[in-house]
Amino acid sequence: MSGAVGGYRSPAAGTLQLDVTGRATQDPLLDASAAVDGAQVASATYCTGCSFATVTLKVDTTAYPDGPHHLTVTIRDTAHRSYAIEKDLEVWNHPPTGSPTAIMNIGSDSGGAVPQGGGNAPGGGRGGAPGGGVEGASATSCMSPRLSMFLAQKPLRVSKGVPVLLKNKRYRFTGRLTCLVSGKRKSAAEGTKISLRNTVGRKTVTKPGTKVGTSGKITLLLKYPSSRTIEFRFTAGDGKTSKVRIKVRIAQRKG
Numbered sequence: 001m002s003g004a005v006g007g008y009r010s011p012a013a014g015t016l017q018l019d020v021t022g023r024a025t026q027d028p029l030l031d032a033s034a035a036v037d038g039a040q041v042a043s044a045t046y047c048t049g050c051s052f053a054t055v056t057l058k059v060d061t062t063a064y065p066d067g068p069h070h071l072t073v074t075i076r077d078t079a080h081r082s083y084a085i086e087k088d089l090e091v092w093n094h095p096p097t098g099s100p101t102a103i104m105n106i107g108s109d110s111g112g113a114v115p116q117g118g119g120n121a122p123g124g125g126r127g128g129a130p131g132g133g134v135e136g137a138s139a140t141s142c143m144s145p146r147l148s149m150f151l152a153q154k155p156l157r158v159s160k161g162v163p164v165l166l167k168n169k170r171y172r173f174t175g176r177l178t179c180l181v182s183g184k185r186k187s188a189a190e191g192t193k194i195s196l197r198n199t200v201g202r203k204t205v206t207k208p209g210t211k212v213g214t215s216g217k218i219t220l221l222l223k224y225p226s227s228r229t230i231e232f233r234f235t236a237g238d239g240k241t242s243k244v245r246i247k248v249r250i251a252q253r254k255g
Contacts, residue, residue, distance in 0.1 A: 001022070001023065001024050001025055001026070001075065001077055001081055001082075001083045002022075002023045002025075002083060003020060003021055003022045003023060003032075003073075003075040003083050003085060004020075004021045004085075005018050005019070005020055005021075005073050005085050005087070006018070006019035006020075006021070006054075007019050008071075008087055010087070010088060010089050010090045011090040011091070011092035011185070012061050012089060012090070012091060012092065013061060013091070013092055013093045014060075014061060014062065014093070015058050015059065015060050015061070016058070016059040016060075016061055017056060017057075017058055018034060018042075018056065018057045018058075018059065018073065019054050019055075019056055020032040020034075020044075020054065020055055020056070020057055020073055020075065021052075021053070021054040022046060022052070022053060022054075022055075022075040022083070023051065023052050024050075024051040024052070024077045025051075026077065026079065026081070027077040027078045027079040027081070028046075028048070028049050028050055028051055028077060028078050029046035029047075029050050029051060029052075029053055029075070029076075029077055029078075030045070030046060030076045030077055030078045030080070031043055031044060031045045031046060031055075031075075031076055032044055032046070032055050032057060032073065032074065032075045032076070033057070033073070033074050033076075034057045034059050034071065034072070034073050034074075035071070035072045035073075035074070036059065036064060036069055036070070036071055036072075036089065037064075037069050037070055038070075038072075041059055041060070041063075042057040042058055042059055043057070044056065044057055057073070059071070061089075061091045061093060062093055064091045065091065065150070066091050066092055066093055066094055066148065067090065067091060067148050067150045067175070067176075068088065068089075068090050068148075068150070068174065068175070068176055068217075069088075069089045069090070069091055070086070070087075070088060070089065071086070071087040071088075071089040072084055072085070072086055072087075073085040073087070088215075090176070142177075142179035142188055142192070142234070142236050142237075143179055143180040143181070144179065144180035145177060145178070145179055145188070145234055145236060145242040146177070146178045146179075146185065146242070147175065147176075147177050147194075147232065147233075147234050147242045147243065147244055148175045148176050148177075148244065149173055149174070149175035149218065149232045149244045149246065150173065150174055150175055151163055151171060151172075151173055151246065151248075152171075152172045152173060152174040153171050153172050155171075155248075156251055156254060159249060162247050162248065162249050163248055163249070164248075164249045164250070164251050165224070165248050165249070165250055165251070166250075166251055166253070166254060167224070167225055167226075167250050167251060167252050167253075168223050168224070168225055169223055170221045170222065170223045171221070171222055171223065172219065172220070172221055173218075173219070173220045173221075173222060173230075173232075173246075174217070174218060174219050174220075175217075175218040175232065175244070176215075176216045176217055176218060177192060177194065177212050177216050177218060177234055177242075178216050186216075187212075187214075187215045187216030187217075188212050188216045188234075189212065190211075190212055190213060190214055191211050191212065192211060192212040192234070193209060193211055193212075193234075193235075194209050194210050194211065194212060194218055194232055194233070194234055195209040195232075195233045195234075195235065196208065196209040196210070196220070196230070196231070196232060196233070197230075197231040197233060198224075198228050198229070198230060198231070199228060199229040199231065200226060200227070200228045204231075209232075209233075218232075224248065224250055225250065226250050227248060227249045227250045228247075228248065228250075229245050229246070229247045229248075230245065230246045230247075230248065231243055231244070231245045231246075232244045232245075232246075
């Protein structure tokens with residue numbers, strides 16, 4: 001069995017209409033389904049007895065925070081054999097409006113992103129819906145950089161829109177840096193430096209950062225003993241910066 005997906009695009013906004021073509025080699029086709037981050041969001045049944053057919057699946061990207069996600073399209077035959085097509089999916093429903101800084105809180109009961117009110121936070125500009133931090137700025141070495149960062153693990157809880165993390169437990173933060181190249185958005189070069197700053201009260205200190213990996217992806221494991229604002233920052237060759245701030249609260253114990 002084999003298959004293909006038409007209509008896929010990334011970054012994506014609004015409703016993603018996927019034309020899923022299946023080809024059965026043994027038993028007839030049964031159905032196709034789409035899942036985002038492991039949860040099924042759409043399904044459709046192929047025509048009875050067909051061994052080669054196409055169905056359309058609609059995925060509403062507005063149900064997800066801006067940032068990186070994972071799309072899985074699965075085709076099944078009547079014997080319940082399956083063929084899966086995996087795609088990275090970047091949701092981008094709320095582009096930044098030009099503010100030099102985006103301040104947000106990342107985390108939710110489902111491990112998603114919850115924006116803090118104010119500024120150009122996602123959703124209101126990226127207001128009250130789940131979202132992630134995104135920032136844009138002009139630069140010479142990376143034109144119109146766009147930096148996004150998210151808490152990729154489930155927090156203990158969310159309190160007044162701020163994720164609560166367990167003291168000294170490592171949490172994974174992920175994101176992506178892209179640049180505008182010849183009018184198209186491309187992943188930043190591998191090895192591009194991302195710096196890290198922490199603000200506790202009125203004191204801000206610089207911490208060891210990281211570098212951009214393949215496809216512009218960024219991953220850090222961070223642990224903290226006290227509440228703070230985490231700032232992820234990219235500095236372009238002309239000195240201009242693109243940054244995302246995430247406020248976290250720290251709990252001494254679970255419960």
